[in-house]
Amino acid sequence: MAMRFKSVADVTERLAAVDYLADANIAGVIYLADRLEKPVLIEGPAGVGKTELAKAVALITDSRLIRLQCYEGLDEGKAIYEWNYKKQLLRIQADREHERDWETVESDIFSEQFLLERPLLEAIRSEEPVVLLIDEVDRVEVETEALLLEVLSDFQVSIPELGTVTGKQRPIVMLTSNNTRELSEALKRRCLFLHIDYPDLDREREIVRVRVPEIDDALAEQVSQVVRSIRALDIKKAPSISETIDWARTLLYLGHTQIDPQVITDTLHVLLKYQSDIMKARKEIGVDSPLPIGPKRS
Amino acid sequence: MAFNSAKVFNVMSRNTFEMPPGVVTTGNLLDVLQGFVHELRAAGLPVSMTENLDAMRAVEYISMEDRESFKAVLAATLVKHHQHWPAFETVFEVYFARWSPGVDGDEGSESSNDDREAPEGGGAGKQPGGGGGGEGVSNEDLAKMLMQALMKSDDEMLRNIAAMAVSRFAGMEPGRPVGGTYYLYRTLRQLDLDGVAEKMMSNAREERDAPDDSLADRLASDDHKIKIKKFKEMVEEEIRRRLIADRGVEAMARTLRKPLPEDVEFMHASREEMLQLQRAIEPLTRALAARLAQRRKRRRRGQLDFRKTVRHSLSYGGVPLEPKFRNPRPSKPEIMVIADISGSVASFARFTLQFVYAMAGQFSKVRSWVFIDGIDEVTRFFEESDEITEAVQRVNSEADVIWVDGHSDYGHAFEIFAQRHMREITKKTTVIILGDARNNYHATQATVLKEIRERSRKLFWLNPEPRGYWNTGDSVVGDYGIYCDGVFECRNLRQLETFVSSSFEV
Numbered sequence: 068m069a070m071r072f073k074s075v076a077d078v079t080e081r082l083a084a085v086d087y088l089a090d091a092n093i094a095g096v097i098y099l100a101d102r103l104e105k106p107v108l109i110e111g112p113a114g115v116g117k118t119e120l121a122k123a124v125a126l127i128t129d130s131r132l133i134r135l136q137c138y139e140g141l142d143e144g145k146a147i148y149e150w151n152y153k154k155q156l157l158r159i160q161a162d163r164e165h166e167r168d169w170e171t172v173e174s175d176i177f178s179e180q181f182l183l184e185r186p187l188l189e190a191i192r193s194e195e196p197v198v199l200l201i202d203e204v205d206r207v208e209v210e211t212e213a214l215l216l217e218v219l220s221d222f223q224v225s226i227p228e229l230g231t232v233t234g235k236q237r238p239i240v241m242l243t244s245n246n247t248r249e250l251s252e253a254l255k256r257r258c259l260f261l262h263i264d265y266p267d268l269d270r271e272r273e274i275v276r277v278r279v280p281e282i283d284d285a286l287a288e289q290v291s292q293v294v295r296s297i298r299a300l301d302i303k304k305a306p307s308i309s310e311t312i313d314w315a316r317t318l319l320y321l322g323h324t325q326i327d328p329q330v331i332t333d334t335l336h337v338l339l340k341y342q343s344d345i346m347k348a349r350k351e352i353g354v355d356s357p358l359p360i361g362p363k364r365s
Numbered sequence: 366m367a368f369n370s371a372k373v374f375n376v377m378s379r380n381t382f383e384m385p386p387g388v389v390t391t392g393n394l395l396d397v398l399q400g401f402v403h404e405l406r407a408a409g410l411p412v413s414m415t416e417n418l419d420a421m422r423a424v425e426y427i428s429m430e431d432r433e434s435f436k437a438v439l440a441a442t443l444v445k446h447h448q449h450w451p452a453f454e455t456v457f458e459v460y461f462a463r464w465s466p467g468v469d470g471d472e473g474s475e476s477s478n479d480d481r482e483a484p485e486g487g488g489a490g491k492q493p494g495g496g497g498g499g500e501g502v503s504n505e506d507l508a509k510m511l512m513q514a515l516m517k518s519d520d521e522m523l524r525n526i527a528a529m530a531v532s533r534f535a536g537m538e539p540g541r542p543v544g545g546t547y548y549l550y551r552t553l554r555q556l557d558l559d560g561v562a563e564k565m566m567s568n569a570r571e572e573r574d575a576p577d578d579s580l581a582d583r584l585a586s587d588d589h590k591i592k593i594k595k596f597k598e599m600v601e602e603e604i605r606r607r608l609i610a611d612r613g614v615e616a617m618a619r620t621l622r623k624p625l626p627e628d629v630e631f632m633h634a635s636r637e638e639m640l641q642l643q644r645a646i647e648p649l650t651r652a653l654a655a656r657l658a659q660r661r662k663r664r665r666r667g668q669l670d671f672r673k674t675v676r677h678s679l680s681y682g683g684v685p686l687e688p689k690f691r692n693p694r695p696s697k698p699e700i701m702v703i704a705d706i707s708g709s710v711a712s713f714a715r716f717t718l719q720f721v722y723a724m725a726g727q728f729s730k731v732r733s734w735v736f737i738d739g740i741d742e743v744t745r746f747f748e749e750s751d752e753i754t755e756a757v758q759r760v761n762s763e764a765d766v767i768w769v770d771g772h773s774d775y776g777h778a779f780e781i782f783a784q785r786h787m788r789e790i791t792k793k794t795t796v797i798i799l800g801d802a803r804n805n806y807h808a809t810q811a812t813v814l815k816e817i818r819e820r821s822r823k824l825f826w827l828n829p830e831p832r833g834y835w836n837t838g839d840s841v842v843g844d845y846g847i848y849c850d851g852v853f854e855c856r857n858l859r860q861l862e863t864f865v866s867s868s869f870e871v
Contacts, residue, residue: 075427075434095427095434096441102426103419110447139659153680208659246447248652255445256415261437262447268588292584299587301754328580343751352583 071101071128071239086277087116087123088270096261097124097239106219106240108204108255111263114307117243118202120263124239125198133193134200135186137207143214147224149183177228187218191234198239204254205244212251219257266308268295274308279315289326290315293352294338300351302344314338328353394424401460404618405443408452409625412443419443429461436461448626448645459618462606502529504555512561515592516568527599530556535604539611545621548604549597556600558593565589627859631713631829642716643754645858650723653865657727667691697729698822699793703782705800706735706766707773713829713855714799715757720861721797722753729793734786735760736778739768742786773803775845776810783813790820798849801830802842809841814848824848827855827864 072078078094089097097120100107109117125132135146143149155176162172184192190199201215218224222234242258244250266274271291276282282290290311298305306314314337323330332353339345402417419442427438436457444453502510507529514522531537534555535548569585609617624630626645629638673689681687702721704714718733725731725747732744741764746756768777790796796817818824826849828835828842836843846852853864 075431091431091433092437095431095437098434099423099426099438099441103422105419107441108445156680156682246648246652248655252411252413252445256413258445259419259441260445261441262450268591289584292588293580296584296587326580327578331580352580 072098074098081127082123085123085126087119088266088273088277089120090266090270093120093261093263096259100239100259103259104237106242106258107261108242108244108250108258109261109263110244110246112265112305112307113245114309115263115265116308117263118200121198121200121241121243124241125200128196128198128239130196130198130238131193132198132200133186133190134202137201137203137205139206139208141207141211145185146187146211146214147185147218148188148226149185150177150228151181151183155181179229182226182229187215188224188232190238190240191218191222191224191232193238194235196236196238198241201240201242203245204242205247205250209251212254216253216257219254265298265305268292271295271308271311275312275315278312279319281319282315283324286318286324286326287315290318293326293331296352297338297348300344300347302339302347303341304339304344306338310338394429395421397460398424400614401456402443404456404460404615404622405453407618408456408622409628410444410449410452416443416445448648451641452623452625455621455623456618458602458605459609459621460614462602462609462614504533507533508557508561511556511596512564512568515561515589515596516565518592523596524599524603527596527603531600531603531607537604537607537611545601545604545608548608549601552600552604553597558597562586562589562593624857627862628857630856631716632709632856634712639712642858646716646719646723649858649862650720653862654724654727656866657724697727698795699730699791700728700732701786701790701794701796701821702731702733703740703778703796703798704733704735705737705773705775705778706761706764707737707771709803710799710801710829711761715761716858717799717827717855717861718760719753719757720865722747722756724865734782735764735766736773736775736782737766737768737771738774738777739766740778740781741765772805773800774807775800775802775804775841776808779810779813783816787816787820790817792820792822794821795823795825796821798824798826798845799829800826801828801840802826802835802845803839804841806839809844811844811848814845818848818850823850825850825864825868826852827861828852829855831856 072081075091075094075098078098079089079091082089082094082097096107099105109120111117121134122132124130158176158181159172186199190197204212204215219240222237222240223231225231265271268291271294272287275287275290276284279287294306294311294314314334317334317337318326318330321330321334332349335345335348335353339348398421402412402420405412420439423438423442424435427435429435439457440450440453444450507526510522511526511530513519514526530552531548534552536551537548566582566586566589569589570582573581605617605621624638626638626641627649629642631642634642667690670689670691674685674687677687677689678685700721702718704718706714714735721731721733731747732742733747734740734742743756743760743764746759746763747753750756750759768774798814814824826842826845830840832854834840842852851868853860853868855861855864
């Protein structure tokens with residue numbers, strides 16, 4: 068059993084020390100992943116800090132981050148290992164003069180020095196502590212997913228010519244998914260599941276304050292309130308945390324100390340990326356918003 | 366079922382009276398956990414053996430006192446689909462209600478006394494202290510306290526107020542066979558949360574310097590909405606806790622059991638379930654579209670790419686071991702949807718249209734018609750507005766679908782469709798008809814379908830009724846079915862998804 072963290076609170080504190088503010092959900096699952104030695108599958112909308120979390124965890128555990136970026140068409144050769152056939156070919160040709168039997172040649176060319184290590188094998192054979200991040204796992208085909216299963220459950224890789232390579236230590240493994248397709252049950256069963264959603268008001272305000280230290284409290288509060296109200300609208304793409312931070316920075320550069328509808332309207336394009344969303348937000352809380360009606364109005 | 370978790374639960378509750386809340390021996394906890402997992406499965410969540418074992422190991426490491434983390438950890442091991450989270454949450458709240466914040470040993474017995482003494486909510490309005498919970502506090506004071514607690518987001522205070530309000534207003538009686546929603550309604554009616562919201566608003570306005578600030582108003586009102594929603598949940602939780610004490614865990618879980626979003630029947634969905642469906646559609650179609658796109662790409666290889674093959678052969682010493690092919694570019698199909706939107710099947714039609722249009726990128730063209738006894742093409746609505754939901758609303762309000770009396774007449778609708786559009790159907794077109802085929806005993810005109818099938822690539826019929834009801838009464842789905850390439854029962858999202866991913870060759 069790995070013991071990288073003492074308690075859930077320990078996870079929260081250490082993450083906070085590297086400017087990653089985790090909620091109870093995130094901290095609890097990371098703690099458990101360490102104790103149960105299980106991979107974590109992280110799902111959630113784009114830009115809520117899924118990849119950031121892996122980086123932060125690597126940082127606080129003094130581990131190297133090994134990252135496998137997934138894409139359509141990713142195969143064994145790119146994910147686990149590959150034989151360097153060009154070098155093998157050279158070797159065979161160089162050997163041509165000496166008459167050698169096939170067995171010798173074979174054992175020769177299928178040896179360590181002709182092996183190209185790809186991220187997964189690299190993570191397994193690493194001597195130092197690592198955090199393995201398999202990013203956007205939903206992009207690979209269902210068939211390729213099967214390649215990952217052996218790694219995820221036993222942390223080992225079978226290479227026919229060399230035998231099974233087993234990990235020297237159990238790293239923390241994190242997979243992220245943007246949920247563009249349903250992952251297989253087999254994969255999900257092997258992982259702990261963590262859904263990260265947009266943060267609540269308090270957490271987002273803290274994030275803004277940590278990431279944009281020059282901001283004053285009142286503005287940070289207003290920023291997170293406005294973003295929350297925009298997320299509540301029925302829009303195509305809600306602002307992510309990174310967009311909130313960008314917006315806060317933009318406001319500072321422009322010298323605004325307070326937010327009013329005009330300011331929102333002028334800077335909405337930092338938060339929203341679709342024209343229809345921008346129009347909608349303008350209408351709801353920007354300059355085009357209707358004058359409020361209500362009691363006690365002078 | 367031999368295992369009785371209610372009994373175990375009672376034993377456990379007794380234990381917790383002697384111990385501070387949150388401290389439970391592992392043995393008991395594992396028993397509760399088994400009942401919990403059992404209930405999750407009964408609610409439709411796929412919990413495998415491994416996941417169950419993981420959960421059992423997980424609870425060893427995390428104390429119940431840190432409730433949020435405890436819940437997160439259980440969810441991480443047991444729930445692998447985000448859309449199952451609400452179902453998980455309900456079951457969790459029932460099974461672990463004992464350890465929820467604000468509960469301590471003696472409060473339980475006190476509140477059950479309150480239940481019996483509580484007078485009818487309506488009459489209790491004006492008498493101070495007559496309500497049992499929180500003696501000496503008038504209803505006005507309660508409202509004031511509530512407002513202060515809400516403004517300050519004082520969770521502990523809010524929880525107390527929720528408990529008081531439930532004792533006072535809900536009029537709960539042990540053994541009375543009514544659901545939690547009834548009590549919830551009674552409590553909330555007396556609390557007048559709308560009025561509270563309004564007062565909070567005017568308070569907020571007085572507090573700041575510039576009263577005429579539309580943005581501040583808007584932000585404040587959003588903020589209040591969230592706070593009030595949270596308070597409502599606390600009231601709900603309080604009621605649930607008392608009902609559990611009265612009826613036992615298992616019975617309570619059974620009453621609260623709701624279908625998962627993918628199992629909600631289109632024809633009988635409540636308003637809340639409709640919203641759930643609405644939210645479930647988007648991610649589902651995205652996933653499905655990705656799958657279809659992949660399948661299309663892989664189904665056929667393109668032509669041999671000579672250049673690429675030769676270049677690649679160099680690495681094998683000039684032997685073309687691996688032939689390389691061009692990427693195929695198969696044509697995308699054209700879709701025609703013809704949907705019955707008469708009362709009983711309207712919501713089904715709406716969801717399916719929304720579903721199809723959300724996947725429009727996978728088809729070269731999507732056209733749609735809606736009918737009752739007249740038929741109208743509604744493609745234009747979807748082309749004009751970039752929000753699908755908006756388009757669907759316009760279909761409902763603007764489409765011209767009444768010919769005589771507004772009772773479904775499939776025969777007439779099909780006939781008009783044939784006259785106007787038959788020539789536009791080609792071998793690239795897939796036609797999908799949506800409806801229950803309840804034809805009010807009109808002529809079926811099934812031969813139109815025969816012609817459509819001959820001209821089109823495929824003709825499918827999706828019926829939202831359970832299979833057992835087909836061809837009973839005025840349903841004539843069988844008459845039409847013989848001319849279709851397939852007739853499918855399509856009562857919920859799960860079936861709709863299965864249809865698209867399996868039967869639907871792109």
